[in-house]
Amino acid sequence: xxxVIVIGAGHAGVEAAMTAARxxxxxxxxxxxxxxxxxxxxxxxxxxxxxxHIVREIDAFDGxxxxxxxxxxxxxxxxxxxxxxxxxxxxxxADRALYASxxxxxxxxxxxxxxxxxxxxxxxxxxxxxxxxxxxxxAKLPARAVVIATGTFLGGRLFRGSERGExxxxxxxxxxxxxxxxxxxxxxxxxxxxxxxxxLDGRTIDWARLEEQPSDNDGWTMSALTHGxxxxxxxxxxxxxxxxxxxxxxxxxxxxxxxxGAIEGAGPRYCPSIEDKIHRFGDRDGHQIFLEPExxxxxxxxxxxxxxxxxxxxxxxxxxxxxxxxxxxITTAGYAVEYDxxxxxxxxxxxxxxxxxxxxxxxxxxxxTGYEEAxxxxxxxxxxxAAHAINLDPVRLDRASSYIGVMIDDLxxxxxxxxYRMLTxxxxxxxxxxxxxAETRLGCxxxxxxxxxxxxxxxxxxxxAERSTFRQRLATVHSASExxxxxxxxxxxxxxxxxxxxxxxxxxxxxxxxxxxxEGVEPAIxxxxxxxxxxxxxxxxxxxxxxxxxxxxxxxxxxxxxxxxVPGLSLEMVxxxxxxxxxxxxxxxxxxxxxxxxxxxxxxHAKKVAA
Numbered sequence: 001x002x003x004v005i006v007i008g009a010g011h012a013g014v015e016a017a018m019t020a021a022r023x024x025x026x027x028x029x030x031x032x033x034x035x036x037x038x039x040x041x042x043x044x045x046x047x048x049x050x051x052x053h054i055v056r057e058i059d060a061f062d063g064x065x066x067x068x069x070x071x072x073x074x075x076x077x078x079x080x081x082x083x084x085x086x087x088x089x090x091x092x093x094a095d096r097a098l099y100a101s102x103x104x105x106x107x108x109x110x111x112x113x114x115x116x117x118x119x120x121x122x123x124x125x126x127x128x129x130x131x132x133x134x135x136x137x138x139a140k141l142p143a144r145a146v147v148i149a150t151g152t153f154l155g156g157r158l159f160r161g162s163e164r165g166e167x168x169x170x171x172x173x174x175x176x177x178x179x180x181x182x183x184x185x186x187x188x189x190x191x192x193x194x195x196x197x198x199x200l201d202g203r204t205i206d207w208a209r210l211e212e213q214p215s216d217n218d219g220w221t222m223s224a225l226t227h228g229x230x231x232x233x234x235x236x237x238x239x240x241x242x243x244x245x246x247x248x249x250x251x252x253x254x255x256x257x258x259x260x261g262a263i264e265g266a267g268p269r270y271c272p273s274i275e276d277k278i279h280r281f282g283d284r285d286g287h288q289i290f291l292e293p294e295x296x297x298x299x300x301x302x303x304x305x306x307x308x309x310x311x312x313x314x315x316x317x318x319x320x321x322x323x324x325x326x327x328x329x330i331t332t333a334g335y336a337v338e339y340d341x342x343x344x345x346x347x348x349x350x351x352x353x354x355x356x357x358x359x360x361x362x363x364x365x366x367x368x369t370g371y372e373e374a375x376x377x378x379x380x381x382x383x384x385x386a387a388h389a390i391n392l393d394p395v396r397l398d399r400a401s402s403y404i405g406v407m408i409d410d411l412x413x414x415x416x417x418x419x420y421r422m423l424t425x426x427x428x429x430x431x432x433x434x435x436x437x438a439e440t441r442l443g444c445x446x447x448x449x450x451x452x453x454x455x456x457x458x459x460x461x462x463x464x465a466e467r468s469t470f471r472q473r474l475a476t477v478h479s480a481s482e483x484x485x486x487x488x489x490x491x492x493x494x495x496x497x498x499x500x501x502x503x504x505x506x507x508x509x510x511x512x513x514x515x516x517x518x519e520g521v522e523p524a525i526x527x528x529x530x531x532x533x534x535x536x537x538x539x540x541x542x543x544x545x546x547x548x549x550x551x552x553x554x555x556x557x558x559x560x561x562x563x564x565x566v567p568g569l570s571l572e573m574v575x576x577x578x579x580x581x582x583x584x585x586x587x588x589x590x591x592x593x594x595x596x597x598x599x600x601x602x603x604x605h606a607k608k609v610a611a
Contacts (some may be wrong), residue, residue, distance in 0.1 A: 002025075003389035006146075015058065015362075017382065024392075025386040046099075047069070050424045051370060061442065062451060071099070077216055089424070130359055144389040146359055149381070189342055191340060194271075197304070198315050207237060214235045242285075256310050258273060271307065289305045341364065350395070362382075403426075407422055467525055476499050478513055490507070490508065
């Protein structure tokens with residue numbers, strides 16, 4: 001008897017299984033092939049803008065993505081380095097084989113996770129409650145909670161020019177019977193699309209002609225538990241498409257399934273195919289392509305920015321027009337995948353299906369795109385599947401606590417019309433939700449959830465002690481003249497401020513006001529607190545906004561409310577509120593198109609219903 005069954009062992013499924021196990025649940029992780037644990041289906045990278053924040057947040061809960069990234073990182077790049085810390089995004093290029101090996105090692109070491117090779121064809125119920133799953137062949141696995149994390153495999157179809165196939169990844173079959181079963185349950189299902197570029201043999205690329213992009217050398221890592229880099233670093237390269245490239249793509253567009261009508265699902269706006277780019281931005285003379293090696297001992301190269309589903313012959317002709325790629329050999333041609341997803345507005349913020357307690361969804365099946373978004377949802381689904389199965393408190397992350405909370409709130413309230421991608425612009429409290437302070441924000445929540453190891457707990461306690469020490473040292477008072485004498489660019493106006501307050505002034509550094517304060521304190525903690533000091537006035541204003549938000553979150557709406565009976569709501573408002581079923585007044589206010597007047601009407605009606 002298992003407590004939790006996780007269907008699918010991609011980034012969402014693995015994180016869900018490991019998180020549920022850390023809370024004490026016995027978990028079955030069901031996958032077509034045990035050897036595919038940790039496989040990176042698309043680009044060999046982890047992190048990025050907004051995405052890097054999610055990876056650090058998963059790490060704060062003792063998740064595995066950041067540690068696997070560090071064990072395989074062959075290239076590091078801090079995106080938006082020239083901008084403020086709030087919008088900087090750590091991103092690593094991974095050795096695919098090393099990443100998968102690290103994931104498999106961590107999953108194998110978890111005694112509460114049993115990896116089972118099989119094909120789930122049915123969800124079992126008993127007395128209206130989740131009872132487990134049925135595998136092809138008739139075997140049944142009992143459990144009180146099930147997490148569906150099927151990625152692009154649910155009803156997956158592959159497209160390349162006029163070629164068609166079934167599957168969630170090239171040369172791998174899809175989850176057809178399960179897709180049929182979920183549709184038979186009358187769940188709100190639809191189709192989405194994603195794509196991948198052709199893979200290239202790096203030995204046939206003329207690297208000498210290309211702009212090199214070296215790895216960062218300042219030593220940062222993804223996980224707070226990783227001390228230093230253990231993998232050799234290599235450079236990536238940059239090239240661009242040309243007018244000749246665009247001409248070939250335009251000629252091939254009629255056979256592209258994106259334009260022929262063969263694919264009905266929408267693709268990701270923020271990661272479009274190259275044919276989408278040419279169609280939408282026809283006036284541009286070129287589009288940047290990042291050539292990303294897939295491993296230290298693997299000649300394959302991922303041309304990021306060249307996702308396509310035109311025919312293989314046209315792909316080869318296209319490459320021959322790109323500088324440095326004229327002789328490049330395609331090892332696997334690019335293709336598109338169309339797959340089933342559920343309308344995430346049918347889910348609770350715990351990622352449980354509202355109408356079927358005990359059934360959870362995580363990853364691309366919820367309408368998202370990207371490894372990091374999937375893993376973040378896997379974390380939340382795992383936390384709450386374990387809670388449901390073994391009677392623990394649920395865990396809900398909100399917009400003020402994390403990027404994961406922002407993502408889930410967006411999904412369950414707004415739904416999706418295209419694959420959802422995390423961006424820093426989506427977080428209204430992003431000054432407080434930096435990638436460098438994820439543990440500070442979420443460590444206590446993770447410990448309270450009981451999902452961290454003793455090593456992680458000790459690390460977080462030590463970290464808090466160092467934070468406290470450093471903050472106390474910044475309480476020393478200095479006059480403006482003292483600061484100016486040390487080179488600080490401030491006027492000698494006689495003002496006296498603490499070192500913490502002086503750090504708000506442009507041109508004032510820690511060395512000028514408290515050079516000994518960082519002794520015995522981790523450099524990452526020093527950097528984080530200095531950023532806190534610089535942002536302090538803005539963070540104080542945001543803290544007041546968060547207090548108001550959480551006050552409105554405490555105003556709960558009835559579980560069952562007929563929005564059509566609320567006077568003054570438009571048909572559009574009724575439809576959107578009915579689909580998302582917001583839990584609170586604050587959540588209702590975030591549903592797109594709901595006006596302040598409508599919100600007042602909803603609150604008044606809710607009070608009448610409750611009376």
